Amino acid sequence: MRASERVHASLREDILAWRLVPGTVLSEVEQAQRLGVSRTPLREALGRLAAEGLAVVGKGRTLVVSDLSADDIRALFELREALETQAARLAARRRRPGVFEELRDRFEAAPELLTADDPGRTEYYRLAASLDAAVDEAMDSPYLLRSLQGLRTHAVRARRLSRDNLARLVKAAGEHRLITEAIIESDETLAAQATAVHLRASLATILASLTAPDHAPAAPEPAPEPAPQPAPQPAPHPNPVGV
Amino acid sequence: MRASERVHASLREDILAWRLVPGTVLSEVEQAQRLGVSRTPLREALGRLAAEGLAVVGKGRTLVVSDLSADDIRALFELREALETQAARLAARRRRPGVFEELRDRFEAAPELLTADDPGRTEYYRLAASLDAAVDEAMDSPYLLRSLQGLRTHAVRARRLSRDNLARLVKAAGEHRLITEAIIESDETLAAQATAVHLRASLATILASLTAPDHAPAAPEPAPEPAPQPAPQPAPHPNPVGV
DNA sequence: TGCCCGATCGATGTATACAAACGCGCCGTC
């Protein structure tokens, strides 16, 4: 793997996990030394972060980690609603049989999955990611896909800021099932509206979590020890969202 | 101005104007020599082009100018419809009085403007760009704005591929007026639907132009002589679209 | 004669040295 890619992935993950909090200045020499590369690949990584919107130019020529306030999250969901409803609409129009039927069954069985503790949640995230992937493939719209990918980066960041909620996940499973069924029935309008319903509920959950009295703002996830595992198998989706 | 910016703007404009046609390989050393800079700033420019989707990695590690077929344009408008209808909806919700009233009057007067020849068209493009800018400002949604900006790059490229059509512009003026009026009346649904109508008509015009028998495919616009003008004043919008 | 392997060549990827620009602080003056 190229150094620039590795460094980009590292910085990106640090930002998404809130280990690099908004306002942190991303000095070239400092980050280059920290990550053990020269400035050249690091600059490329910073450029990609800026293109993704994870970093913005601050005062002077400095690059700082971008902010993500409650207002930002609201604005983010205004974009998300536009993109994901269109994605659902197109998926309902073009879906090929089989894939979504299986997903529907899995969403039906999801509440049982969610009675268990943490492993069950992880499994549900994978399921939600599978739905995303199925919609991505079914809609067959490269430009929309690109925008969705860029959006999901920020969606992940927002979700990791808020708190996971078991009751919410059970409800989300029902909403996902509804979307899946609408796609199966090729009901474009219903698919779009069910997606909108889901997104509104999801946004409300996140915002409520932010204002909760016991919410630890920007609780940075501990950096995972660089365990010498063989290689983490790639998830069906790099950034599971949709909960 | 930084060399990397200048080179990026130059390459970008070459691609939008179809002087660099799809499939052209963007070799680092070759382009660096052609544009008179070293590989370092050129690499940064290429990275930005790739992030915008104007260039894609081809076989090997080569970067090539991205394709823009009729199917691509259709897919592009699937994204565009999602973004611009949402933008119109939000603009209708949040618009501040005054701006759109003036735009409506100008769109009403547009047909007379369009009886003249080329200068009239250029003026209409500026007017359409003004509407874009007004919507951008009124919707007040940074993430949506970002996606729209990225989209417009490709929209410009598509428009420059097709042929300007005077009759179409007159009709477009009417569609724009309808959108403006809906925003003035704070009618979100109508604003969104009027935008959808406009985009469908616009897409149809572009596709028809492509299949026209006398259509010169990829007629490259001549590179403008680097006239030593003092400095081109920034247009209200860098990429006027919306016709 | 066809397939596979390897060397060579050309490209991209990385490191580093140099240049320039901007911020910041100090000093002088008003």
Add this chain to the structure above:
DNA sequence: GACGGCGCGTTTGTATACATCGATCGGGCA
């Protein structure tokens, strides 16, 4: 005491040299 100008230092921007990877083409073997 406050404001403005000037110089220094740190940072980013650029150029270039080197490393490394992959593609292609030729030769050898089956």
